[in-house]
Amino acid sequence: MGDARAAEELGFDFVSASDHPCGSEPSYEVWTMLTWVAAATSRIRVATRVLGVPYRPPAMVAKMAETLHRLSGGRLILGLGGGYSDEEFRAFGLGVPTPREKVDGMVEAIDIMRGLWSESDFTYEGSRYRTEGATIEPKPLSPIPIWLGTYGPRALEATGRLADGWIPSLGFAPPERAAAMRERILSSGRTVECVYNVPFRLDGPAEGEGVVAGSVWEVSDRLAEFVRMGFTSMNFMPVGPDPRAQAERLATEVLPTLRPQTA
Incomplete structure (x- = not known):
């Protein structure tokens, strides 16, 4: 926590954390930690670098993101990625998506999140994720920027088409x-x-x-x-x-x- 406060005092624009819940090295769950960081700071933005889409249902991430963005005073940067660590998926019993499924899931997650942030009774049918008459309230008071950590041709095309940032x-x-x-x-x-x-x-x-x-x-x-x-x-x-x-x-x-x- 002291590092985040120091970063704010030094004038850095944002602080970020990666999303690797599985491993032998001690680490913290990224969303919980960034919430703690946001509560202990006042200006610096908080970013996920990047949130592995397959770890969490996109509709729940939409709700989590709106809450953190609102309670932090509009300081969230939502970094997303398809999730490159197949070993982590396997270890946690989540199944291992193919590269194509990772990109498809990332795109569908963005569609769902933005749909829930802007519409009521939002229904979406994708190959990986779906919603049925879903509504979240309150809606974001300001846009939540989405940055994508992408590398392959299909993922880069999706970044150019959908993202606010590329990281x-x-x-x-x-x-x-x-x-x-x-x-x-x-x-x-x-x-x-x-x-x-x-x-x-x-x-x-x-x-x-x-x-x-x-x-x-x-x-x-x-x-x-x-x-x-x-x-x-x-x-x-x-x-x-x-x-x-x-x-x-x-x-x-x-x-x-x-x-x-x-x-």
């Missing part, structure tokens, strides 16, 4: 691939915010693929390259010991030179 990870979509993916999304003609998940480490080794590491100037230059590619927002994940100190240095030594480039 790929550097490790899964390195710049040489991400540029082409972004073009595919924007070919829809819609405005889609492009947000890059970027692990970073200042004055230390990368210790793995997909980490931006080096001096303040090296990290700043690398992040500026991403801005020039069209990523006007980034989700920063500190790597290595003392992540809070890394976040503080990023906020005070790197972002002041980067923010003007994203305006």
Whole structure:
């Protein structure tokens, strides 16, 4: 909780958490944790990075999202994904969707959520999910932005057609691939915010693929390259010991030179 308050005090725009309920490493259920974060802060937005659609019925997520968005003062960013970890589905007895079913389910989930946020007696019949005369009240006071973490051709097409934002990870979509993916999304003609998940480490080794590491100037230059590619927002994940100190240095030594480039 202290990390979220510190992020708010440092001027970060949003704080996010991933959705991996199964595993041997200690973790918290993402929705419960972000509710706790929202209650302990006042300005910073809270984002799911990203919520695995197959874990929860979309109609229930629509209700959960409206409640958190309202009680947080309109600060929720609803990140969604098809769910890439087949091992987690299998471990929890949820069944393992095919890649096509994951994309279809993600699209249907968006249709259902937006339908419930805007209509009464909402009926929807999809291949994965359905509703029958469903109504949720109250409706959202302000739009709930949906960001998608997507990579494959069908999922990217759906992102360009439906999403408010696209949030790929550097490790899964390195710049040489991400540029082409972004073009595919924007070919829809819609405005889609492009947000890059970027692990970073200042004055230390990368210790793995997909980490931006080096001096303040090296990290700043690398992040500026991403801005020039069209990523006007980034989700920063500190790597290595003392992540809070890394976040503080990023906020005070790197972002002041980067923010003007994203305006």
